[in-house]
Amino acid sequence: MHIYKKLIMAALCLLFVTVAAAQNQDAVNTFTPYTFYGVGDLTPPGLSYHRGMGGIGIGMRNNRTINYLNPAALSAQDTLSFMFDFGGEMQNYYLSTNAQSSVHNSINMHHMAMSFPVWGKLVMALLVSPYSSIGYDVIGKETRPEILVESGDVTYSHQGEGGLNQLMLSLGYSFGRLAVGGQAQYIFGSIDRFDNVDFTNTTGMSSVNSGKLIKASNFAFALGAQYTQPLGKYSLTAGAVYQLRNNMRIEKTDFIYSIGGMGTDTLRYDSNPDARLLVPASIGVGITLSEGAKWLAGLDYTYRDWTHADFGVPASRNFKAMPEHIIRAGFEYTPNRYDIRYFLKRWSYRGGLFFENTYLQFDDTRIKNYGLTLGVGIPIGNMNNAVNIAAELGQRGTTRNGLIRERYWKVSVSLSLYDIWFIKQRFE
Numbered sequence: 001m002h003i004y005k006k007l008i009m010a011a012l013c014l015l016f017v018t019v020a021a022a023q024n025q026d027a028v029n030t031f032t033p034y035t036f037y038g039v040g041d042l043t044p045p046g047l048s049y050h051r052g053m054g055g056i057g058i059g060m061r062n063n064r065t066i067n068y069l070n071p072a073a074l075s076a077q078d079t080l081s082f083m084f085d086f087g088g089e090m091q092n093y094y095l096s097t098n099a100q101s102s103v104h105n106s107i108n109m110h111h112m113a114m115s116f117p118v119w120g121k122l123v124m125a126l127l128v129s130p131y132s133s134i135g136y137d138v139i140g141k142e143t144r145p146e147i148l149v150e151s152g153d154v155t156y157s158h159q160g161e162g163g164l165n166q167l168m169l170s171l172g173y174s175f176g177r178l179a180v181g182g183q184a185q186y187i188f189g190s191i192d193r194f195d196n197v198d199f200t201n202t203t204g205m206s207s208v209n210s211g212k213l214i215k216a217s218n219f220a221f222a223l224g225a226q227y228t229q230p231l232g233k234y235s236l237t238a239g240a241v242y243q244l245r246n247n248m249r250i251e252k253t254d255f256i257y258s259i260g261g262m263g264t265d266t267l268r269y270d271s272n273p274d275a276r277l278l279v280p281a282s283i284g285v286g287i288t289l290s291e292g293a294k295w296l297a298g299l300d301y302t303y304r305d306w307t308h309a310d311f312g313v314p315a316s317r318n319f320k321a322m323p324e325h326i327i328r329a330g331f332e333y334t335p336n337r338y339d340i341r342y343f344l345k346r347w348s349y350r351g352g353l354f355f356e357n358t359y360l361q362f363d364d365t366r367i368k369n370y371g372l373t374l375g376v377g378i379p380i381g382n383m384n385n386a387v388n389i390a391a392e393l394g395q396r397g398t399t400r401n402g403l404i405r406e407r408y409w410k411v412s413v414s415l416s417l418y419d420i421w422f423i424k425q426r427f428e
Helices: 004-024 071-076 144-150
Strands: 081-096 101-117 124-140 154-175 178-199 207-230 236-243 246-260 263-279 284-289 295-305 319-321 321-333 348-362 363-380 385-398 403-421
Touching: 071 124, 071 154, 071 178, 071 207, 071 236, 101 403, 124 178, 144 154, 207 263, 348 385
Parallel strands: none
Antiparallel strands: 081 101, 081 403, 101 124, 124 154, 154 178, 178 207, 207 236, 207 246, 236 284, 246 263, 284 295, 295 321, 319 348, 321 348, 348 363, 363 385, 385 403
16 A cells, blocks of 8 residues: 555544544643633634645635635545645743733644545545634732732632534535535534632631533534636636634533632532534635746635624623634745755745734723744655645734733644545556
């Protein structure tokens, strides 16, 4: 059996282990206090290939990558090919306020994806990846004199961990220059949040421990389309994606305990097996201009209105959910994919920018997230096999008005394999 097929079969075995482990995920996969609300930090879009270009992909169309950012793009895949991509990510966060700072790191699986033709120009893709991550641990001390006089030292702590995962099935079909696609996601996982008030004196006051435990299991759907217009030696592709509104079904447990000298007392315990957590609809549009396999440049825009979303936690610090706007721009340049003398000329060099006016607003201060990306594709074996590396440097938030600023870098690495599986061999 071909070496690539062996690697893919081994990875498929790992897929089942990964999904099983995700069902019992307890580790903190990210660390940012901005995951306090809703489903947490949504996983950055795309494979390492896309993330090196700022995360663009809605208007991108080529046969060298699995583009699940727009299911219509899958139909660009060669009709006899099988593609596989597996990658991980390393993150580093530097958090700071006007008074203190901290550093946190994490390493996680990012995705496992495969795509293959089903019939004619109909192509299917399967993906498993994190959908969102929760991770924060915030501790504060009471400083108001009128409370300290009555209660002594008081410590407030807030912890959150877990996240959601997704299994995705996408289909894309081409009608010549027009391509359409559909996508179904199965979203599952757990989110645990704990809020504690501890009295560390001898006043006899009881400490209070409270928490919200969420288990999610739900389907989500999206539709996509692309249209490609040849312009001489160039090609212009416009795309659009609509993610349907997802009123996610969750099992939610709320509890409050008091802990004092007389032991533990249950103040509240409420379990709802049919609660809901709304993820609003989103619409994205993108456009890409390319010259064969030599270069491409693209721009994506995504809009999602979180105004009426129920985040399932009490608001604090005058928190207000806002409409979200995301702009991504990127490019790729390959000097000569067919050069047989200079290996570096066969490499693909990528770069991009992104800006997010996020849905988070505290005390009239809107939280923004922006950064730049760089990437490289290193060919291995035939020209469609590659190691893709992407680096992202960004900032979210601000230290103004007592808020938290995050400066972070992320590095993602993926192995992309391409093979012809549907031709019968005549010679051994």
